[in-house]
Amino acid sequence: MDVTYDFSAKNFIVIGASSGMGRQVAEELAGAGARVLAVARREELLRQMQEKYPTQISTAIVDVTVAGELEPVLTEFVAEFGKLHGAVYTAGVEGLTPLRAFSEETARTIMETSFWGAVKVMQLVNQRRFSVDGCSNVLFSSISAYTGASSMFAYSAAKAAVQAAVRSIAKEICRSGKRINTVSPGWVSTEMTHRAAQEAAEDMIGIVEERCLLGLGKPADVSGFVLFLLSERARWITGKDFIVDGGYLWGDG
Ligand SMILES: NC(=O)c1ccc[n+]([C@@H]2O[C@H](COP(=O)([O-])OP(=O)(O)OC[C@H]3O[C@@H](n4cnc5c(N)ncnc54)[C@H](OP(=O)(O)O)[C@@H]3O)[C@@H](O)[C@H]2O)c1
Known part of the structure; x- marks a missing residue:
């Protein structure tokens, strides 16, 4: 039997x-009955989601690198629907930062988006006025935190920093039963991977597919684990990283 979740109410x-x-993740949560506040910068894409799940998904245009944009949006959502039972932070940007010639601006944007954005969102979301006791937080790290992706020190460092921060934050928020974990995906076919493949000199996707025991992933190959971490079935799990990579780390090409 397949696993399903009921996130109604x-x-x-x-x-x-x-x-x-x-x-x-947002669409699966909505499909499982949850009320979801979907946040990003691209209005048109968010609007399409809202139209698909009009009773379940609310949207907000927020740039996580701009201070103060999220709080009013969250205040409004919580006032209308109640406190959060969970938060998922997937915002991230890729970019090459070879040590010999990296743009400091690119490196800082990567760090601001994947690391500082995540920390600031966690600081806000885990306030008592915004989330229930037992709230589950899931942040996106990456296998790059383990492999140190070539010419991507900033991305790899940001993703490793998220894991380390989560281990520390877990100790603070456990007092109210709140949990926090990271998921480290391997290579998943998304806009980010397609942009990275265009930048790469060689056939990056071909190399990845060869090394990945179960092939290149799809978003739905990772979302199931995120939903599990958000659910009550994961209530004894906190401060951990979970690799969901189709066997990439053990593939030797
Ligand atoms: N794909 C992979 O193979 C892979 C592997 C390991 C880890 N990851 C990580 O998994 C996460 C999701 O990646 P994905 O592959 O699903 O990429 P994606 O399709 O490019 O999604 C990234 C999301 O982050 C949002 N975002 C970026 N900068 C933002 C900002 N400043 N403020 C608000 N939202 C922002 C984007 O929305 P807007 O552009 O609309 O703002 C988009 O919704 C990322 O953290 C990524 O590093 C991906």
Whole structure:
């Protein structure tokens, strides 16, 4: 029998919900009855989601690198629907930062989006006025935190920093039964991967597919684990990273 979840009467925020894995998670949560606040910068993509799930999905245009944009939106959502039962942070940007010639601006944007954005959202969401005791937080890290992706020190460092921060934050928020974990996907076919493949010199997707025991992933290959972490069935799990990579780390090409 397949695994299904019932998230009716529960509220979630998904940051980075306009595409890829964030969108998949937001739509699956809505499909499982949750009320979802879907957040990102691209209005048109968010509007399409809202039209697909008009009673379940609310949307907000927020740039996580701009201070103060999320709080009024969250205040309004919680006033209308109640406190959050979980938060998923998938916002991230890729970019090459070879040590010999990297743009500091690119490196800072990667860090601001994947690391500082995540920390600031966690600080806000885990306030008592915004989330229930037992709230579950899931942040997106990456296998790059383990492999150190070539010419991507900023991305790899940001994703490793998220994991380390989560281990620390878990100790603070456990007092109210709140949990926080990271998921580290392997190579998943999304807008981000397609952009990265265009930048790469060689046939990156071909190399990845060869190394990935179960092939290139789809967003739905990762979202199931995220829903599990958000659910009550994961209530004893916190401060951990979970690799969901189709066997990439053990594939030797
Ligand atoms: N795809 C992979 O193979 C892979 C592997 C390991 C880890 N990851 C990580 O998984 C997460 C999701 O990636 P994905 O592959 O699903 O990529 P994606 O389709 O490019 O999605 C990234 C999301 O982040 C949002 N975002 C980016 N910058 C933002 C900002 N400043 N403010 C608000 N939202 C922002 C984007 O929305 P807007 O552009 O509309 O703002 C988009 O919804 C990322 O953290 C990524 O690093 C991906």
